[in-house]
Amino acid sequence: MAHRAHIIACAERIFAEHGFAGATMSRIAEAAALPKANLHYYFGTKVLLYRAVLENILTLWLDDMDPITPEADPAAALAAYIAAKMAHSRNRPHASKVFAAELLHGAPELGTYLRLDLRRKVAEKSAVIEGWIARRLIAPVEPRHLFFTIWAMTQTYADFDTQMAAVLGIDKLDAGDYATGTETVIRLVLRGLGIAPAGETEVSDIMTQQRRTA
Amino acid sequence: MAHRAHIIACAERIFAEHGFAGATMSRIAEAAALPKANLHYYFGTKVLLYRAVLENILTLWLDDMDPITPEADPAAALAAYIAAKMAHSRNRPHASKVFAAELLHGAPELGTYLRLDLRRKVAEKSAVIEGWIARRLIAPVEPRHLFFTIWAMTQTYADFDTQMAAVLGIDKLDAGDYATGTETVIRLVLRGLGIAPAGETEVSDIMTQQRRTA
DNA sequence: ATGGAAATTGACTGTCTGGTCAACTTCTTT
């Protein structure tokens, strides 16, 4: 039973690096330092192992949106949400990549989850945003598209890290790059919604807090 | 010779839908309504066909940045750039997906292009942004990360259309959804940089213009 | 201690894949 979690972790990395079809059971087995037959003992088929990896990832995603509540301060809540997503991009890049590849190819295994759980959650949180707009706390925006753009900006730091490193002329993104990214995204969104903090303090506070919990 | 372009177009779709490893030469052949051996006659191997597809895509990408020049009006230039990227997401979704999958898996075929051509182009355009900041035309921002976020937001409309459609509760994104997306991204970036147009006019103008050329 | 369930594994297999090739047809040039 302890093997299960270990296999999922190794499979996540291999699926992220090679895609579903490109990943082979032998390769995953090699990464997990276990015989291939052992993987089949625990998960049956490759697709079922892949689903286990995806489900393991999904539990992370939805909870990030919790800080977005009607009573919360929009600037603080959105900054916290963005910071949480950025932290995941940094700490769980493989998870993000597996998820991205799944969406890229039409979400064959995740379609139902998207249409039910995710859709419901976004509808709920979009209502919160609409409320903020109605109370003139933030500038008008189509809430769902706001989420689309936030997801895009935060996950790009995991999914396309190769491109970023190449453009920046470095081998690998470091803590400083993620910090700059977090700041850039938060500033863009908060100012874009007309709720930029007066000075630099508020964003810096969130950054520091994030650094402590990471 | 006329077959070459046709094969590349069909291969682009199959690679986008199934990934490099998941796409098979037989499937591409079937999509192109040609015998498999004919594909090998023109391209030799699967990897070479894949490279041909990628090169075909790359010619599109870099040229979009042309409107960004020192003399240009920042608001107009950035809006035009974003609109152009969004138009590509709408018109060439498969191209974007192939490119995204290539980056996701570490850019094995594109590494050199990223480190040379793309890096040079971004360095050049980042200098333009720095100039705008120095002249106080836009708020301070790390130019490379600005590009990262713009790429992320615009390409997400091609790469993750499945997720968006699911969240919006529709089958497929339509022209209106892309228009809303374009407006959302342009507003977010322009206001985020402190250069939002006075009224709604300027953004609407760009949208109309975009609709005409698309 | 013991018996049955759970876990482990090396050896095996049917299928599918990218790629080859020789035979054949169609173009192009003179």
Add this chain to the structure above:
DNA sequence: AAAGAAGTTGACCAGACAGTCAATTTCCAT
């Protein structure tokens, strides 16, 4: 019209793949 180049294709192959299975070991409740 002739002949060589370019294009086309069905049949074939070696290797890699996911999945199977019987034999064995480890675990644990009694």
